[in-house]
Amino acid sequence: MLGGSPRKEGMERKDVMSKNVSIYKAQTSALEEHAASDCKVVVVANPVNTNALILKEFAPSIPEKNITCLTRLDHNRALGQISEKLNVHVSDVKNVIIWGNHSSTQYPDVNHATVTTSNGHKSVRELVADDWEHEYPWECIVMGLMVFNLASFTLFLLHVTKQNGILYKG
Ligand SMILES: NC(=O)c1ccc[n+]([C@@H]2O[C@H](COP(=O)([O-])OP(=O)(O)OC[C@H]3O[C@@H](n4cnc5c(N)ncnc54)[C@H](O)[C@@H]3O)[C@@H](O)[C@H]2O)c1
Numbered sequence: 434m435l436g437g438s439p440r441k442e443g444m445e446r447k448d449v450m451s452k453n454v455s456i457y458k459a460q461t462s463a464l465e466e467h468a469a470s471d472c473k474v475v476v477v478a479n480p481v482n483t484n485a486l487i488l489k490e491f492a493p494s495i496p497e498k499n500i501t502c503l504t505r506l507d508h509n510r511a512l513g514q515i516s517e518k519l520n521v522h523v524s525d526v527k528n529v530i531i532w533g534n535h536s537s538t539q540y541p542d543v544n545h546a547t548v549t550t551s552n553g554h555k556s557v558r559e560l561v562a563d564d565w566e567h568e569y570p571w572e573c574i575v576m577g578l579m580v581f582n583l584a585s586f587t588l589f590l591l592h593v594t595k596q597n598g599i600l601y602k603g
């Protein structure tokens with residue numbers, strides 16, 4: 434279920450709720466009416482956790498175990514940050530947990546995480562400084578917005594032309 438408005442600069446994911454809830458209700462009613470009762474639904478449009486709940490409420494014939502929402506990005510971002518910090522490949526980082534919603538309430542938990550190094554398996558907790566944990570969840574949370582801003586910047590560059598050494602936005 435991809436249909437929905439993406440957030441704009443300065444917005445949190447929950448800020449798109451007013452627009453997306455009505456879209457979700459309409460799509461959910463269509464699913465309830467037409468989809469096979471054993472269909473599996475992946476919720477993508479934000480706020481994903483809330484939209485998954487809306488789907489559960491408004492499409493009661495679809496078993497709730499068949500509904501999931503896309504929060505894998507947060508997990509991948511956490512793996513990426515740990516691998517960068519410890520200079521290992523992402524596939525060498527295991528058992529990272531993301532608690533909470535796909536929103537600013539999430540908490541990436543590295544307390545059970547392990548990493549494979551040339552010196553064997555180590556606990557991530559052993560290898561990173563205690564204070565890193567305070568900056569790290571924040572980086573994970575804002576990443577979506579950073580990606581958004583980067584995409585805007587790339588779009589901006591695509592529409593820029595250089596004439597006589599001066600940049601023009603076309
Ligand atoms: N959970 C995640 O990991 C994740 C990742 C990326 C984007 N998102 C979310 O997915 C959503 C879509 O993002 P995007 O970048 O693809 O946006 P987009 O603007 O590129 O695409 C949105 C799509 O929704 C459709 N749409 C708009 N109004 C509709 C309606 N009333 N009924 C049905 N469809 C409608 C549009 O035609 C468009 O195709 C956003 O809410 C965004 O926040 C979630």
Ligand SMILES: O=C(O)C[C@H](O)C(=O)O
Nearest residue numbers: 440446479506577578580
């Ligand atoms: O952050 C967003 O608005 C899009 C997506 O949920 C993400 O995390 O990249």
